[in-house]
Amino acid sequence: MSERKTINKWFWVWEFDKEERWLNEMAMQGWALCGVGFCRYTFERCEPGEYTVRLEMRKYDPEYVSFLSEIGAEYIGRVVSWIYFRKRAEDGPFDLFDLDAKIDHLSRIARMLWIIGLANLLIGIVNTLNVSGIGVINLLCATLLMYALGRIEGKKEALVRERELHE
Amino acid sequence: MNNDLALTEATYYILLSLVEPRHGYGIMQQAEALSGGRVRLAAGTLYGALSSLCEKEWILLLPTTEGSRKKEYMLTERGYRVLKNELERLRELVISGETILGGLEK
Numbered sequence: 022m023s024e025r026k027t028i029n030k031w032f033w034v035w036e037f038d039k040e041e042r043w044l045n046e047m048a049m050q051g052w053a054l055c056g057v058g059f060c061r062y063t064f065e066r067c068e069p070g071e072y073t074v075r076l077e078m079r080k081y082d083p084e085y086v087s088f089l090s091e092i093g094a095e096y097i098g099r100v101v102s103w104i105y106f107r108k109r110a111e112d113g114p115f116d117l118f119d120l121d122a123k124i125d126h127l128s129r130i131a132r133m134l135w136i137i138g139l140a141n142l143l144i145g146i147v148n149t150l151n152v153s154g155i156g157v158i159n160l161l162c163a164t165l166l167m168y169a170l171g172r173i174e175g176k177k178e179a180l181v182r183e184r185e186l187h188e
Numbered sequence: 189m190n191n192d193l194a195l196t197e198a199t200y201y202i203l204l205s206l207v208e209p210r211h212g213y214g215i216m217q218q219a220e221a222l223s224g225g226r227v228r229l230a231a232g233t234l235y236g237a238l239s240s241l242c243e244k245e246w247i248l249l250l251p252t253t254e255g256s257r258k259k260e261y262m263l264t265e266r267g268y269r270v271l272k273n274e275l276e277r278l279r280e281l282v283i284s285g286e287t288i289l290g291g292l293e294k
Contacts, residue, residue, distance in 0.1 A: 077232065079232075085235055087257075088212055088231075088235050088259075089231055089235075091211060091212050091213055091258050091259075092212050092213040092216060092231055093213065094231065113228075114228055115231070116228065116230040116231065117230055117231050117232035117233075118230050118232050118233060119198060119229075119230045119233045121196065121233070122230060122232050122233040122236065125236075126232075188196055188197055
Protein backbone atom coordinates (compact mmCIF):
# COMPACT_ATOMS: atom_id res chain seq x y z
CA MET A 22 0.00 0.00 0.00
CA SER A 23 1.41 3.33 -0.97
CA GLU A 24 1.29 6.17 1.48
CA ARG A 25 -1.51 8.66 0.94
CA LYS A 26 -2.60 12.01 2.24
CA THR A 27 -5.51 14.33 1.69
CA ILE A 28 -5.33 18.10 1.68
CA ASN A 29 -8.27 20.48 1.75
CA LYS A 30 -7.61 23.63 -0.18
CA TRP A 31 -9.66 26.32 -1.79
CA PHE A 32 -8.92 27.99 -5.11
CA TRP A 33 -11.01 30.68 -6.76
CA VAL A 34 -12.02 29.92 -10.32
CA TRP A 35 -9.58 32.48 -11.73
CA GLU A 36 -6.77 30.75 -9.86
CA PHE A 37 -6.91 27.55 -11.88
CA ASP A 38 -3.37 28.10 -13.16
CA LYS A 39 -2.17 28.63 -9.59
CA GLU A 40 -3.96 25.41 -8.63
CA GLU A 41 -2.18 23.55 -11.42
CA ARG A 42 1.15 25.00 -10.36
CA TRP A 43 0.53 23.87 -6.78
CA LEU A 44 -0.36 20.34 -7.90
CA ASN A 45 2.88 20.17 -9.90
CA GLU A 46 4.87 21.47 -6.94
CA MET A 47 3.34 18.66 -4.87
CA ALA A 48 4.45 16.18 -7.56
CA MET A 49 7.95 17.67 -7.44
CA GLN A 50 7.96 16.97 -3.70
CA GLY A 51 6.97 13.36 -4.27
CA TRP A 52 3.20 13.64 -3.92
CA ALA A 53 1.23 12.72 -7.02
CA LEU A 54 -2.41 13.68 -7.26
CA CYS A 55 -4.55 10.54 -7.35
CA GLY A 56 -8.03 11.75 -6.42
CA VAL A 57 -10.06 14.94 -6.43
CA GLY A 58 -13.18 16.12 -4.69
CA PHE A 59 -14.73 19.46 -3.85
CA CYS A 60 -11.82 21.44 -2.35
CA ARG A 61 -10.18 18.11 -1.56
CA TYR A 62 -7.05 16.69 -3.08
CA THR A 63 -5.72 13.20 -2.43
CA PHE A 64 -2.07 12.44 -3.08
CA GLU A 65 -0.02 9.28 -3.18
CA ARG A 66 3.70 8.88 -2.79
CA CYS A 67 5.68 9.05 -6.02
CA GLU A 68 9.22 9.72 -7.10
CA PRO A 69 9.79 13.48 -6.93
CA GLY A 70 8.91 14.89 -10.34
CA GLU A 71 7.50 11.60 -11.60
CA TYR A 72 4.29 13.19 -12.88
CA THR A 73 3.05 16.26 -14.69
CA VAL A 74 -0.47 17.28 -13.66
CA ARG A 75 -2.91 19.19 -15.86
CA LEU A 76 -6.44 20.40 -15.32
CA GLU A 77 -9.04 22.05 -17.46
CA MET A 78 -12.68 23.00 -17.58
CA ARG A 79 -14.46 20.96 -20.20
CA LYS A 80 -17.73 19.16 -20.51
CA TYR A 81 -17.01 15.55 -19.55
CA ASP A 82 -16.47 13.62 -22.74
CA PRO A 83 -15.43 9.94 -22.58
CA GLU A 84 -14.03 10.24 -26.12
CA TYR A 85 -11.66 12.94 -24.94
CA VAL A 86 -10.60 10.96 -21.90
CA SER A 87 -9.86 7.89 -24.03
CA PHE A 88 -7.96 10.04 -26.54
CA LEU A 89 -5.77 11.35 -23.75
CA SER A 90 -5.22 7.86 -22.39
CA GLU A 91 -3.96 6.87 -25.85
CA ILE A 92 -1.22 9.43 -25.53
CA GLY A 93 -0.34 8.20 -22.07
CA ALA A 94 -2.23 10.61 -19.83
CA GLU A 95 -4.08 9.19 -16.88
CA TYR A 96 -7.52 10.52 -15.96
CA ILE A 97 -7.64 11.29 -12.24
CA GLY A 98 -11.18 12.55 -11.84
CA ARG A 99 -13.39 15.56 -12.07
CA VAL A 100 -15.07 18.12 -9.87
CA VAL A 101 -18.17 19.55 -11.55
CA SER A 102 -16.76 20.43 -14.97
CA TRP A 103 -13.07 20.54 -14.04
CA ILE A 104 -11.14 17.48 -15.11
CA TYR A 105 -7.72 16.39 -13.90
CA PHE A 106 -5.03 14.40 -15.68
CA ARG A 107 -1.50 13.32 -14.95
CA LYS A 108 1.21 11.89 -17.10
CA ARG A 109 4.61 10.41 -16.37
CA ALA A 110 7.21 13.12 -16.88
CA GLU A 111 9.67 10.64 -18.41
CA ASP A 112 7.23 10.12 -21.31
CA GLY A 113 7.83 13.68 -22.42
CA PRO A 114 6.22 17.05 -21.78
CA PHE A 115 2.49 17.13 -21.18
CA ASP A 116 0.47 20.14 -22.26
CA LEU A 117 -3.19 20.36 -23.02
CA PHE A 118 -3.21 23.71 -24.78
CA ASP A 119 -1.37 25.88 -27.21
CA LEU A 120 -2.05 29.61 -27.32
CA ASP A 121 -5.29 29.38 -29.33
CA ALA A 122 -6.66 26.61 -27.15
CA LYS A 123 -5.77 28.57 -24.01
CA ILE A 124 -7.85 31.48 -25.28
CA ASP A 125 -10.64 29.08 -26.13
CA HIS A 126 -10.44 27.57 -22.64
CA LEU A 127 -10.74 30.99 -21.01
CA SER A 128 -13.75 31.74 -23.23
CA ARG A 129 -15.41 28.55 -22.03
CA ILE A 130 -14.84 29.52 -18.41
CA ALA A 131 -16.11 33.05 -19.08
CA ARG A 132 -19.27 31.71 -20.71
CA MET A 133 -19.97 29.50 -17.73
CA LEU A 134 -19.47 32.43 -15.32
CA TRP A 135 -21.79 34.60 -17.39
CA ILE A 136 -24.58 32.04 -17.30
CA ILE A 137 -24.36 31.33 -13.57
CA GLY A 138 -23.83 35.01 -12.79
CA LEU A 139 -26.85 36.09 -14.79
CA ALA A 140 -29.00 33.37 -13.24
CA ASN A 141 -28.00 34.55 -9.77
CA LEU A 142 -28.72 38.13 -10.67
CA LEU A 143 -32.22 37.28 -11.94
CA ILE A 144 -33.04 35.02 -9.00
CA GLY A 145 -31.65 37.69 -6.66
CA ILE A 146 -33.88 40.36 -8.13
CA VAL A 147 -36.98 38.17 -8.05
CA ASN A 148 -36.30 37.13 -4.44
CA THR A 149 -35.63 40.70 -3.36
CA LEU A 150 -38.91 41.86 -4.89
CA ASN A 151 -40.71 39.07 -3.06
CA VAL A 152 -39.44 40.58 0.22
CA SER A 153 -37.57 37.52 1.38
CA GLY A 154 -34.09 38.39 2.62
CA ILE A 155 -32.54 35.51 0.72
CA GLY A 156 -32.20 37.56 -2.47
CA VAL A 157 -29.15 39.29 -0.99
CA ILE A 158 -27.21 36.03 -1.10
CA ASN A 159 -27.91 35.62 -4.80
CA LEU A 160 -26.92 39.21 -5.47
CA LEU A 161 -23.64 38.68 -3.58
CA CYS A 162 -23.02 35.52 -5.59
CA ALA A 163 -23.71 37.42 -8.79
CA THR A 164 -21.22 40.12 -7.76
CA LEU A 165 -18.54 37.56 -6.99
CA LEU A 166 -19.16 35.76 -10.27
CA MET A 167 -18.89 39.02 -12.20
CA TYR A 168 -15.60 39.73 -10.43
CA ALA A 169 -14.37 36.26 -11.45
CA LEU A 170 -15.47 36.99 -14.99
CA GLY A 171 -13.38 40.16 -14.96
CA ARG A 172 -10.30 38.26 -13.82
CA ILE A 173 -10.78 35.61 -16.51
CA GLU A 174 -11.37 38.22 -19.21
CA GLY A 175 -8.19 39.99 -18.12
CA LYS A 176 -6.18 36.82 -18.59
CA LYS A 177 -7.82 36.24 -21.93
CA GLU A 178 -7.08 39.74 -23.16
CA ALA A 179 -3.38 39.34 -22.40
CA LEU A 180 -3.29 36.16 -24.47
CA VAL A 181 -5.27 37.67 -27.33
CA ARG A 182 -2.76 40.49 -27.52
CA GLU A 183 0.02 37.93 -27.64
CA ARG A 184 -1.85 36.03 -30.33
CA GLU A 185 -1.85 39.06 -32.60
CA LEU A 186 1.89 38.66 -32.93
CA HIS A 187 2.45 34.98 -32.38
CA GLU A 188 0.88 31.71 -33.13
CA MET B 189 -14.20 28.99 -42.91
CA ASN B 190 -12.00 30.31 -45.64
CA ASN B 191 -9.70 27.65 -47.09
CA ASP B 192 -7.23 30.26 -48.31
CA LEU B 193 -6.27 31.31 -44.80
CA ALA B 194 -2.86 30.33 -43.55
CA LEU B 195 -2.67 27.10 -41.60
CA THR B 196 -1.44 27.17 -38.04
CA GLU B 197 1.82 25.44 -37.40
CA ALA B 198 -0.03 22.74 -35.50
CA THR B 199 -2.45 22.09 -38.37
CA TYR B 200 0.38 22.04 -40.87
CA TYR B 201 2.32 19.42 -38.95
CA ILE B 202 -0.76 17.33 -38.21
CA LEU B 203 -1.56 17.19 -41.93
CA LEU B 204 2.05 16.44 -42.84
CA SER B 205 2.16 13.61 -40.32
CA LEU B 206 -0.92 12.05 -41.83
CA VAL B 207 0.48 11.22 -45.26
CA GLU B 208 0.71 7.84 -43.53
CA PRO B 209 -1.98 6.50 -41.20
CA ARG B 210 -1.25 7.47 -37.61
CA HIS B 211 -3.00 7.61 -34.26
CA GLY B 212 -2.92 10.57 -31.89
CA TYR B 213 0.32 9.76 -30.14
CA GLY B 214 1.96 8.89 -33.46
CA ILE B 215 1.03 12.32 -34.81
CA MET B 216 2.60 14.04 -31.81
CA GLN B 217 5.80 12.05 -32.18
CA GLN B 218 6.01 12.62 -35.92
CA ALA B 219 5.41 16.37 -35.62
CA GLU B 220 8.16 16.56 -33.03
CA ALA B 221 10.53 14.50 -35.17
CA LEU B 222 9.83 16.49 -38.35
CA SER B 223 10.49 19.78 -36.60
CA GLY B 224 13.62 18.59 -34.86
CA GLY B 225 11.89 18.65 -31.49
CA ARG B 226 10.62 22.20 -31.82
CA VAL B 227 6.90 21.59 -32.37
CA ARG B 228 5.18 19.87 -29.48
CA LEU B 229 1.48 19.44 -30.13
CA ALA B 230 -0.64 20.06 -27.08
CA ALA B 231 -3.04 17.19 -26.38
CA GLY B 232 -6.24 19.23 -26.14
CA THR B 233 -5.33 21.21 -29.24
CA LEU B 234 -4.65 18.03 -31.19
CA TYR B 235 -7.95 16.51 -30.10
CA GLY B 236 -9.89 19.56 -31.26
CA ALA B 237 -7.92 19.86 -34.49
CA LEU B 238 -8.51 16.21 -35.44
CA SER B 239 -12.26 16.54 -35.16
CA SER B 240 -12.33 19.84 -37.11
CA LEU B 241 -10.10 18.37 -39.82
CA CYS B 242 -12.37 15.33 -40.11
CA GLU B 243 -15.36 17.65 -40.44
CA LYS B 244 -13.65 19.54 -43.25
CA GLU B 245 -12.72 16.19 -44.82
CA TRP B 246 -9.04 17.07 -44.95
CA ILE B 247 -8.38 13.87 -43.03
CA LEU B 248 -10.46 10.81 -42.35
CA LEU B 249 -10.84 8.38 -39.51
CA LEU B 250 -9.77 4.91 -40.60
CA PRO B 251 -11.95 1.94 -39.63
CA THR B 252 -10.49 0.53 -36.43
CA THR B 253 -8.64 -2.73 -36.84
CA GLU B 254 -9.51 -5.60 -34.58
CA GLY B 255 -7.63 -5.80 -31.31
CA SER B 256 -6.75 -2.12 -31.41
CA ARG B 257 -8.96 0.54 -29.92
CA LYS B 258 -6.67 3.37 -30.97
CA LYS B 259 -8.14 5.61 -33.61
CA GLU B 260 -6.09 6.07 -36.75
CA TYR B 261 -6.36 8.96 -39.14
CA MET B 262 -5.13 9.64 -42.66
CA LEU B 263 -4.87 12.54 -45.10
CA THR B 264 -7.53 12.81 -47.83
CA GLU B 265 -7.13 14.05 -51.39
CA ARG B 266 -8.57 17.38 -50.31
CA GLY B 267 -6.16 17.60 -47.38
CA TYR B 268 -3.29 16.89 -49.73
CA ARG B 269 -4.30 19.85 -51.93
CA VAL B 270 -4.52 22.10 -48.87
CA LEU B 271 -0.99 21.08 -47.90
CA LYS B 272 0.30 21.77 -51.41
CA ASN B 273 -1.23 25.25 -51.36
CA GLU B 274 0.24 25.94 -47.95
CA LEU B 275 3.66 24.88 -49.16
CA GLU B 276 3.32 27.41 -52.00
CA ARG B 277 2.45 30.12 -49.50
CA LEU B 278 5.37 29.23 -47.24
CA ARG B 279 7.73 29.28 -50.21
CA GLU B 280 6.56 32.78 -51.01
CA LEU B 281 7.23 33.87 -47.41
CA VAL B 282 10.74 32.44 -47.55
CA ILE B 283 11.51 34.02 -50.93
CA SER B 284 10.27 37.44 -49.77
CA GLY B 285 12.39 37.19 -46.64
CA GLU B 286 15.49 36.12 -48.51
CA THR B 287 15.07 38.80 -51.15
CA ILE B 288 14.96 41.55 -48.56
CA LEU B 289 17.27 40.23 -45.85
CA GLY B 290 19.68 38.44 -48.20
CA GLY B 291 20.64 41.80 -49.66
CA LEU B 292 21.23 43.30 -46.21
CA GLU B 293 23.61 40.68 -44.88
CA LYS B 294 27.40 40.74 -45.12
